[in-house]
Every structure is written in C-alpha cells, then in structure tokens.
Amino acid sequence: MSNKTVIIVHSGDMDKLYSALIIANGSLSMGMEASLYFTFWGLERLKKGGLEKGPLSKMNFLGLGKWMVKGRMKKANVAPLEKMMTDFKELGGKIIACEMTMEIMGIKQEQLRTEWIDEYGAVGTYVHEAKDAEITLFI
Template sequence: MDIQQSIESLKNEMGRMRDERQNKLAMVVFSGDLDKLLAAFIIATGAASMDMEVVMFFTFWATPVLRDGKKKGKGKDLFGKMFGFMLPRGARKVKLSKMHMAGMGTSMLKSLMKKKNVASLDEMISLALEIGVKIYICEMTMSLMGFKPEEMIDYPGREFVGVAKFLQEAGDSKIQLFI
C-alpha cells in the first residue's frame, strides 16, 4: 500500500470514529442520595436543553427513587417485602448523603431549595421526562430488590433494560457519567 492510500484509509477511519460519537449523554445513576440525584438531574436537563440526546440508566440504590409513593407491588416474597419497606418510596423520601441528621438536615435543605426557587427532585424528574430525557430502569435491580413494575412511576418510553442496552448507548455518546 503506498502512502497516498494509507492516508486515505486513515482519513476514512477517523471520519468514521468522529461520526460514531453522537451529541449524546449517557449516564448511570447508581446513587440513592438526594444530593447526587439532584446533580444527576440538573446535568441531564441541562444537556437536553443544549440539544443533546440524554439517556439515564437507573440502577441499584437509585432504582427506588422511581417508585410511586401511592402504588404498591403485589405478590412479593419476604426479601422483596423487606427491601420494599427499607428503601425509599419515591423521590420525596430520599435523604442527603451528608448532614441528614435524622431528617433535620434533609428537610432544612428542602425548605431552603423552595425558598431559593431550586426545583425539587420530584419536579426535576417530571421536567426531565417532559423535555425528552430517556430514563431506563435496570431489570436486574428490579428483580434483586423485588420491585414490581406496577409500583414504579409510569411514563412514555419506560423500559426495563440490562447492561448491554447501557453499553450500546454509552458507546456512541460523547459524554458518559456515573453518578
């Protein structure tokens, strides 16, 4: 292969590499802490507003945040019931990672947020969905913790997925985050 050909094939290769990375943000949301979840949703909604495609994957401790406090899952075994009881029932029940202080710190922060017009986690979730952020839920966490689809918040495009779905989306995203 002569030099000219090598350069040509390198150029093609680079072009392909560039094109494969889309203006997209793929985020693993792992934490169940209020502060980290707020950060995750601020970044997600911000990115969506900068015309990026945004996908969030909820796994482990972040999964119960998407429970609907008014709904109940049926037919759980003992461990499922235990997890269901011990983990927060939705976004309003989530605690701070620091300074929770038996609830005092978290409720203080919440009232401060209200005063300073910072959107609550609940509002951020609805806002994210409204502006087209895709939220996927980890199927393995659902079955491990015994959560049932009927106790989760419902929204168009809700899907229970595995790791391959995340990797596929992350693979062609410009930005990947783990929070």
C-alpha cells in the same frame, strides 16, 4: 461520538438525584440527547411516592439536614425533584430501569412510575446507550 449524555443513577440520595437531573436537563436544554439508567438505590426513587424519599448523602442527621437543605432550596427557587423529572421527560429525556436490579431487590413493574420509564434493560442496554455518548457519568 453522538451528542448525548448518559448517566448511571446508582444512588438514591436526594442531592445526587438532583445532580443527575440538573446535568441531564442541562444537556437536553443545550440540544443534546440525555438518558438516565436507574439501578440499585437509584431505582428505588422510581417507585411510586419514592422520588422525594431519599436521604442526603452527607449530614442527613436523621432527616433534619434534608429538611434544612430543602428549605434553602425552596428559598432559592430550586424546582422540586418531581418538577425536574417532569421537565426531563417533557424535554425528551429517556429513562432506563435496570431489570437485574429489579429482580435482586424484589421490585415489580407495578411498583414503579411506569409513565416515566421508556425501557427496561440490563447492562447491555446501558452499554448500547452509552457506547457513543460524548458524556457518561456515574452518580
């Protein structure tokens, strides 16, 4: 086993993306490697301007719930998603974008924040990344 955390980011929901980044940044800060494999609705968040667009997974209430949660997070000094992603990359985190999902959902590379993406790959890329990881998660 390698000292690594690999997370499939399947959901584009704001709270789930926070969970993935909190765990990944925590892993990096503890000296582990960390990789995020973005697929389906998670991949939508890698689009330019897409990081903050996801709804809450529960109690979104047409955006009102998200607005309330973001306000509470700000009061608690929780970093915005953009900062968490920047920290993840600065700490050495790796992002893999699913090529198959890009094709299925009609997403072009030029639509994505390519400065964040380290690799484009399919399921084999994920399996190779995760096969020896100590921690693997699906969010």
